[in-house]
Amino acid sequence: MCKKAALSRGVCAQVRAGPVFSATATRLTHTVEPDAFIELDKVSFAYGSRRILDGVSLRIARGKLAAIMGGSGSGKTTLLRLISGQVKPDSGRVWVDGQDVAKLNTAGLYAMRRRMGMLFQFGALFTDLSVQDNVAFPLREHTGLPDTMIRDLVLMKLQAVGLRGAAGLMPAELSGGMARRVALARAIALDPDLMLYDEPFTGLDPIALGTIAALIKRLNDALGATAVMVTHDVHVSLNVVDEVYFVADGKIVASGTPDQVRHSADPFVRQFVDGQPDGPVRLHYPAEDYASQLGLGGRHG
Numbered sequence: 001m002c003k004k005a006a007l008s009r010g011v012c013a014q015v016r017a018g019p020v021f022s023a024t025a026t027r028l029t030h031t032v033e034p035d036a037f038i039e040l041d042k043v044s045f046a047y048g049s050r051r052i053l054d055g056v057s058l059r060i061a062r063g064k065l066a067a068i069m070g071g072s073g074s075g076k077t078t079l080l081r082l083i084s085g086q087v088k089p090d091s092g093r094v095w096v097d098g099q100d101v102a103k104l105n106t107a108g109l110y111a112m113r114r115r116m117g118m119l120f121q122f123g124a125l126f127t128d129l130s131v132q133d134n135v136a137f138p139l140r141e142h143t144g145l146p147d148t149m150i151r152d153l154v155l156m157k158l159q160a161v162g163l164r165g166a167a168g169l170m171p172a173e174l175s176g177g178m179a180r181r182v183a184l185a186r187a188i189a190l191d192p193d194l195m196l197y198d199e200p201f202t203g204l205d206p207i208a209l210g211t212i213a214a215l216i217k218r219l220n221d222a223l224g225a226t227a228v229m230v231t232h233d234v235h236v237s238l239n240v241v242d243e244v245y246f247v248a249d250g251k252i253v254a255s256g257t258p259d260q261v262r263h264s265a266d267p268f269v270r271q272f273v274d275g276q277p278d279g280p281v282r283l284h285y286p287a288e289d290y291a292s293q294l295g296l297g298g299r300h301g
């Protein structure tokens with residue numbers, strides 16, 4: 001049975017047939033609330049000796065759209081990599097739909113990723129493929145559907161982002177906002193259960209940005225997908241997400257609904273909501289003492 005809005009009603013059952021998060025995969029018993037789709041439990045992670053995340057716990061309920069915000073280099077993308085199994089925690093656990101991601105073997109990870117749609121900065125379309133071939137790509141890779149059915153699915157996805165008429169164009173012929181919408185159509189091609197967005201609004205003008213944000217919300221609701229969105233665009237995201245997590249110093253320092261965020265007195269939250277350059281989030285990447293690096297000894301003149 002397809003999810004709610006059945007963007008691809010009638011065919012999605014075939015698209016989704018296969019061992020995605022299969023019953024045969026290891027399903028470890030884990031006492032989380034039944035509607036938790038993503039759960040991080042005391043996750044710590046370092047690149048080499050550099051600690052990025054330090055005991056992060058969060059829980060995103062099935063069907064919710066959560067934003068992750070934080071200063072540059074605070075580890076937001078790393079969180080997405082942990083959820084998609086691209087990196088493993090040094091300690092703690094990452095659960096996606098009840099599965100311990102770090103324990104999945106290659107086949108298990110492949111099956112899980114088939115259930116994920118990802119939209120990264122700038123969309124990254126294949127420049128030598130037309131719009132329709134870009135959207136068809138995951139369908140050709142992951143399903144054995146006949147060409148006619150793939151064509152219809154592609155048209156449905158493009159219709160969902162308002163670009164059915166652009167099916168025959170090449171990426172070079174698209175505006176930035178159109179390209180992002182095509183990338184979104186491609187990301188939802190397999191009717192994902194989980195959508196990961198890494199700064200999906202980067203480089204867009206305000207109108208295109210608002211369009212993408214509204215589409216993300218609408219498509220997510222239609223798919224019934226759970227989604228995690230790393231973003232710096234506080235005000236736009238507060239209009240579309242269900243909850244926000246703020247990351248700083250390797251930890252979740254605040255979280256709440258958009259309303260709670262808007263009215264929060266927490267200094268981290270205020271810095272983001274009000275766009276203050278000064279605050280708990282530091283501008284500077286950690287560095288050795290400036291004066292001594294300049295050879296000024298103890299003087300700080």
Ligand SMILES: Nc1ncnc2c1ncn2[C@@H]1O[C@H](COP(=O)(O)OP(=O)(O)OP(=O)(O)O)[C@@H](O)[C@H]1O
Nearest residue numbers: 047048052070071072073074075076077078079230
């Ligand atoms: N593959 C890697 N190897 C070593 N260090 C890395 C690697 N990827 C990221 N880092 C470092 O880890 C830190 C966290 O990176 P991450 O990309 O998660 O941050 P972010 O919060 O998404 O940042 P931004 O908002 O600037 O994109 C950064 O300081 C970055 O330099």
